Amino acid sequence: MKSFNTNPLHRALYRILRPMARLLLRNGIPFAEFAELVKRAYVDAAMEDFTDQRKKPTDSRAAVMTGLTRKEVKKQREILAGEHQGAPGKRQENRASRVVSGWVHDPAFQNSEGQPVALPFDGPLSFSELVRRYSGDMTPRAVLEELQRVGVVAVGDAGELVLRQRAYVPAGDSEEMLQIFGEDVSDLIATIDHNLVGSEHNSQPLFQRTLVYNNIPPEIMARWRKYAAQQSQTMLEQLDRWLGPHDRDIASHGTGKVTGDSVRTGVGVFYFEDPLQPDIERERN
Known part of the structure; x- marks a missing residue:
């Protein structure tokens, strides 16, 4: 087995989990509770996304894939069944x-x-x-x-x-903001996963771009934050003007008379900055 330092997926996962751990600790979620959710996600993915369409998914196969015991798989599957049963059929937007x-x-x-x-x-x-x-x-x-x-x-x-603003963005660690956190991160990872495996299935890649510089002087950051926010908001409003009228809820003027299959789609934009850590190896040499 590759060590943490040489496995690219391990390094990528750690970068994802580090800020997530900070959010979890701030909201009082201990590791054991997080671990239970990870088990549930593993079982859900194994039962739903990696099944043989000709056969009914089994606890034994899920146990082999996830490394969990069949007893643990059964427990998590029953919890998922209860959650799915109580969940609304249609995703409820804020x-x-x-x-x-x-x-x-x-x-x-x-x-x-x-x-x-x-x-x-x-x-x-x-x-x-x-x-x-x-x-x-x-x-x-x-x-x-x-x-x-x-x-x-x-x-x-x-x-x-x-x-005053053309979009609703809640603040702080509110229930609405945490819902957005879950949706945004899930959507980004789903897009990356699609693009990673897309070549195997000859599927069309989804748009995924990031602008990054790593040697920016601190004195221009205030102007850059303002400019990036203005340009990003302008772009999203232009996209909203195109896509919004096609939304069936909007087209039906809120009557809720919607029939047929639906697709959830969109474009996400986020800003980031963090102090660049010194390159210890380069300094030693």
């Missing part, structure tokens, strides 16, 4: 995000130039009507308070509600 998306794309809440208009809280074509269309059973007051808290909506001079 409701505050759906309200903002409806405000941006639904012509009923736009001006003649296609821009989101200021809305009264109550009445026809109001904020309350927007929430009714796009957030299900959430109360308009609760949605408004959350959007105000994160700075997406502000109250104008005449008491009207004004959309």
Whole structure:
């Protein structure tokens, strides 16, 4: 078996797990709890993604693949069965995000130039009507308070509600932010995995690019952060203008009358920076 220092996959995994460990520790998740989740993920992948379509997946085969005992596989499979049974059939997107998306794309809440208009809280074509269309059973007051808290909506001079940002981004280690964390990291790893094995199946690679420099002077970082955020937001808004109107929930104006298969797709952008660690080997030489 290759050592940690020479196995490229081990090195890549450690880089992924190091910041994840920091997040887990900050949120009070001990190693034993994390280990249980890893076992569950192994069993889920073995039973779902590596099955012979002609045969029913078995605990024995999953045990061989994962290195777990058949007893442990059975335990995790039963937990998964309970989770899947209690989970909704359709992925539930954040409701505050759906309200903002409806405000941006639904012509009923736009001006003649296609821009989101200021809305009264109550009445026809109001904020309350927007929430009714796009957030299900959430109360308009609760949605408004959350959007105000994160700075997406502000109250104008005449008491009207004004959309300040075209996207809802929760803050801190909130439930919504942790959900986004899970989705973003999962999507990125799924894209990388697709591209790693794509050549084996002659499949079309998915777009995956990163811009990296490692010798940037600290004094330009404030300007770079601002510029990167502005350009990234502009690009995402352009993509949103193209893709958003094709979303069936938006196209149906929040009526929920959607039929047929659906595809979940998107583009993720993230910014990063960290102090460059000195090259010890180079300094020694």
